Amino acid sequence: MxxxxxxxxxxxxxxxxxxxxxxxxxxxxxxxxxxxxxxxxxxxxxxxxxxxxxxxxxxxxxxxxxxxxxxxxxxxxxxxxxxxxxxxxxxxxxxxxxxxxxxxxxxxxxxxxxxxxxxxxxxxxxxxxxxxxxxxxxxxxxxxxxxxxxxxxxxxxxxxxxxxxxxxxxxxxxxxxxxxxxxxxxxxxxxxxxxxxxxxxxxxxxxxxxxxxxxxxxxxxxxxxxDDKEESSSLVQYVVRCTEEDKFLLAYVILKLKLIAGKCILFVNDIDRSYRLKLFLEQFSIRACVLNSELPLNSRYHIVEEFNRGVYDYIIATDESDKMGEGDTKEDEEEEEEEAVEETEAAEEAKGEEDAEEENTKKSKKLKSKTKKRKRGQDKEYGVSRGIDFKGVAAVINFDFPLSARAYTHRVGRTARGGRRGMSLSFVTKEDAKQKTVQANEEPVFERVAVQQRKQGSEILPYKFDMAQVDGFRYRANDAMRSVTKTSIREARIKEIKQEILNSEKLKAHFEDKPRDLQFLRHDKELHPQQIQPHMRHIPQYLVPKIAGVAHADGVATTPEVGFVPFNKDAKRRKGGRRGGNKKSKSGDPLKNLGKKRR
Structure with missing residues (x-):
């Protein structure tokens, strides 16, 4: 404390x-x-x-x-x-x-x-x-x-x-x-x-x-x-504007290179999204727990308890607060929009934001109508962005930007608790013609959040990645994404629920009788281990950024015998390497040497 x-x-x-x-x-x-x-x-x-x-x-x-x-x-x-x-x-x-x-x-x-x-x-x-x-x-x-x-x-x-x-x-x-x-x-x-x-x-x-x-x-x-000002001073907030594809790329780079030290919660807006992200990270041997309303209560509680004890470093949490009715009220939206308009001093830009907001609300309605069909198996009294006592959270990553300013406040409140310092990193999706997602434009909600944070004396700072170094990881991220299909997500979702139901039954018995045995129950097991390609588990030395010394400390790709061998070697090195190798092999084969002399 x-x-x-x-x-x-x-x-x-x-x-x-x-x-x-x-x-x-x-x-x-x-x-x-x-x-x-x-x-x-x-x-x-x-x-x-x-x-x-x-x-x-x-x-x-x-x-x-x-x-x-x-x-x-x-x-x-x-x-x-x-x-x-x-x-x-x-x-x-x-x-x-x-x-x-x-x-x-x-x-x-x-x-x-x-x-x-x-x-x-x-x-x-x-x-x-x-x-x-x-x-x-x-x-x-x-x-x-x-x-x-x-x-x-x-x-x-x-x-x-x-x-x-x-x-x-x-x-x-x-x-x-x-x-x-x-x-x-x-x-x-x-x-x-x-x-x-x-x-x-x-x-x-x-x-x-x-x-x-x-x-x-x-x-x-x-x-x-x-004291809002005192609280905001202990929380550093960043935002990254990127495409849907770059979300996965950046999440891979951040977690694999351990650019964020300590425990981390990654928030998504939909249960399918949580499994998509989990299966994606599994390709790189990044293990994470999934926390959502479909899992049994005992399993959810045990996941949080083990996370607090330091057993798991990453939790992918589905924030379903919008389905619980915890969204921004019309009054909140109107107040924040008025302040945003005063700050921009541009009527046309403000009008554009309002149009974008209307479009975004239509899209969010479509999302809600889709999720209504899946609500049967979900716990109506589930809540993860607020109320749960997550301990020692170093950072919150809004992989999906929240659908309301209120939900944003509750999410980032999971870190910088008890006077400790913390960090939040939010991905805000740009309009992308290639990606036909429900949340194609998250800017209107972000603007409301920014206004709210400024009122509390805080600022959400832009974070710029050196994409020249990050782009080297793109082909790996794309390769991993190709294996994460709708079928694999559905199968993973069913497998996880079945697995956690069994865990939940075990937990009921062990909570009272054998509490020590709970440590053997894992919630971050790989859901599709047969689909994981071995070379994706490690980062080759040539891809490790010069600034990412943490990766070396972790022992990732520091030894030459592990990692993916690059195909685009330098021509001079390739030629010299072949000549040296051939000379050595020929000297060991008397028949080949004899043939060379006759020529």
């Missing part, structure tokens, strides 16, 4: 938390609270409603989990061991995605490690059917973690009751609303008691959060602990 986010003057001991929680915090190596924790925990313990705005990685989860658990322990300490009031559901934590629900549940388990049976928490944001989860809720667990839609189903089915609820927490409140859970939340509120404490945690305070605040909070303490 960055020192700027910590309150060095305060300690968790000074917050008057339960000794069992303090012991767990010590076991986790936490001594000083973050700023949001130091401000929010005392207010929560005093029974105040809270609306907290703090950036990602600032410790919001602990800011609400610690007071929730402390209040439960305090209430149970005042009751006798046999009291029936000990079995009550006292807290409900609502999150937008199943992945975030898993992380919150794990964090509560870590905090309640020394609480014995005094804390029981249940995560119902899983794929399990209602009748399977009903017995768990019948035990009246102290804390229920869920998505709004799932808990509402249980309330309607009368599987549980929230009449004894004392604390309601909504994490990532702005995302909960943008995912279309507003009606679900209104339905949940109808089942709650008249008096309870509420906490809303959010990275942004938009109009939706303001309306939720009026609906749920009563005279709340509002904490604004995020």
């Amino acid at each position: 960055d020192e700027k986010l910590l309150d060095s003057k305060a300690t968790f001991l000074s917050l008057d938390l339960d000794d069992r929680l303090l012991r767990a915090l010590g076991n986790m190596g936490l001594v000083h609270p973050t700023l949001v924790q130091a401000k929010a925990i005392p207010l929560a313990l005093a029974g105040k409603d809270i609306l907290a705005r703090a950036k990602t990685g600032s410790g919001k989860t602990a800011a609400y989990c610690l007071p929730v658990l402390h209040k439960i322990l305090q209430a149970k300490d005042e009751l006798s061991v046999n009291s029936e009031e000990r079995k009550r559901t006292r807290s409900l934590i609502l999150v937008p995605t199943r992945e975030l629900a898993e992380q919150v549940s794990k964090y509560i388990a870590d905090l309640s490690k020394f609480c014995g049976k005094d804390i029981t928490a249940v995560n119902i944001a899983t794929n399990a059917a209602l009748h399977i989860q009903a017995p768990l809720l019948a035990e009246s667990p102290d804390v229920v973690v869920s998505t709004p839609a799932k808990i509402l189903k249980h309330l309607v089915a009368k599987s549980t009751s929230l009449e004894t609820l004392e604390t309601l927490v909504i994490d990532e409140a702005d995302l909960v609303l943008s995912f279309g859970y507003e009606e679900d939340i209104r339905g949940i509120l109808a089942h709650l008691p008249k008096i309870y404490q509420s906490m809303l945690m959010s990275a942004t305070l938009n109009k939706g959060v303001e309306s939720l605040k009026k609906l749920i909070l009563t005279k709340p303490a509002i904490l604004r602990l995020e």
